[in-house]
Amino acid sequence: MGSNVSQLDSNRDRRHSAWVTYPATVTRMVQECADVFTYDLHFDDPVTAEQFDFQPGQFNMLYVPGIGESAISIAGWAKDGQGLRHTIRSVGNVTDAIARGGVGMSLGIRGPFGSHWPIEHLTQAKSPLDVVVVAGGIGLAPLRSLIEFMIEHRSQIGNVDLLLGARSPQDFLYREDWDRWTEHGIRIALTVDRADRSWQGHLGVITLLLEQMTIPDPAHTLLMTCGPEVMMRYVGGVGAEKQIALEDIWLTLERNMNCAIGLCGHCQLGPEFICKDGPVLRYGRVRQWLRVQDL
Ligand SMILES: Cc1cc2nc3c(=O)[nH]c(=O)nc-3n(C[C@H](O)[C@H](O)[C@H](O)COP(=O)(O)OP(=O)(O)OC[C@H]3O[C@@H](n4cnc5c(N)ncnc54)[C@H](O)[C@@H]3O)c2cc1C
Numbered sequence: 255m256g257s258n259v260s261q262l263d264s265n266r267d268r269r270h271s272a273w274v275t276y277p278a279t280v281t282r283m284v285q286e287c288a289d290v291f292t293y294d295l296h297f298d299d300p301v302t303a304e305q306f307d308f309q310p311g312q313f314n315m316l317y318v319p320g321i322g323e324s325a326i327s328i329a330g331w332a333k334d335g336q337g338l339r340h341t342i343r344s345v346g347n348v349t350d351a352i353a354r355g356g357v358g359m360s361l362g363i364r365g366p367f368g369s370h371w372p373i374e375h376l377t378q379a380k381s382p383l384d385v386v387v388v389a390g391g392i393g394l395a396p397l398r399s400l401i402e403f404m405i406e407h408r409s410q411i412g413n414v415d416l417l418l419g420a421r422s423p424q425d426f427l428y429r430e431d432w433d434r435w436t437e438h439g440i441r442i443a444l445t446v447d448r449a450d451r452s453w454q455g456h457l458g459v460i461t462l463l464l465e466q467m468t469i470p471d472p473a474h475t476l477l478m479t480c481g482p483e484v485m486m487r488y489v490g491g492v493g494a495e496k497q498i499a500l501e502d503i504w505l506t507l508e509r510n511m512n513c514a515i516g517l518c519g520h521c522q523l524g525p526e527f528i529c530k531d532g533p534v535l536r537y538g539r540v541r542q543w544l545r546v547q548d549l
Contacts, residue, residue: 338363387400
């Protein structure tokens, strides 16, 4: 009885604090490609800044006063390590307002929410696991904090392969991070849908890169992916064909969100609420729903 009551209280506290929006200011803005920007945000309150923490793969709700709120993945810590980094494609009301506001803009942060990439599997494995990360376009944003985590724990992790796909050579994200990532032994392979004269690299969909890859030890490999849903469906399928266990294939999903804590039902996919059961989920858990069009 006692433990049930305290469980109830902690849920209530969580839901209460989940509604609190913390004021923050945009301190840096970098254009990644035509309609995508990376922002560093700093909390206005030093105590919030000190206490805020997140796990790779979680997301925040960013609030623009008078306009609305959007779910945005946490791409990592800001350049100075104090604030947060978010990468945002301008597609509508909230995201356009943030792009227009730029450096100096005030906005609200509610979060962090949702599940995270299986980082415990990486650090608690008996022997180092290999990791294949497959990112399509802005799908690299929720994977960036995972990559930074793997760099921090590099000695505990085996081979890391990062397969990146973009519409064109101009659309890749985080070029400023690539040299640092490769210095830590992360192998990066690139492909584009449409090449220009300068492009000497691979042309075609990202699943081809994965198909061509040799996975030396699939029983000790984790595959993590983010991108358009159709891409993730194929990536999951190719991973399974390469003998990676379904439970070792992970993806992150997007749905329209309002509350972010499993109350409003906007983000429901089959039996899952993407905001609280996800956004990071095992491919095997959701693959049947991904086959249903417009679900
Ligand atoms: C868990 C989670 C994490 C996310 N992480 C990121 C992230 O890191 N970076 C990021 O840029 N976005 C991310 N998104 C998507 C983001 O939430 C939406 O793009 C955003 O809410 C759009 O809000 P808006 O007010 O700007 O657009 P609205 O005014 O609501 O929409 C304008 C138009 O854009 C369309 N639209 C909405 N969302 C998208 C989309 N994702 N792609 C293309 N068109 C869309 C709408 O259908 C509508 O036609 C994430 C979503 C979820 C659920």
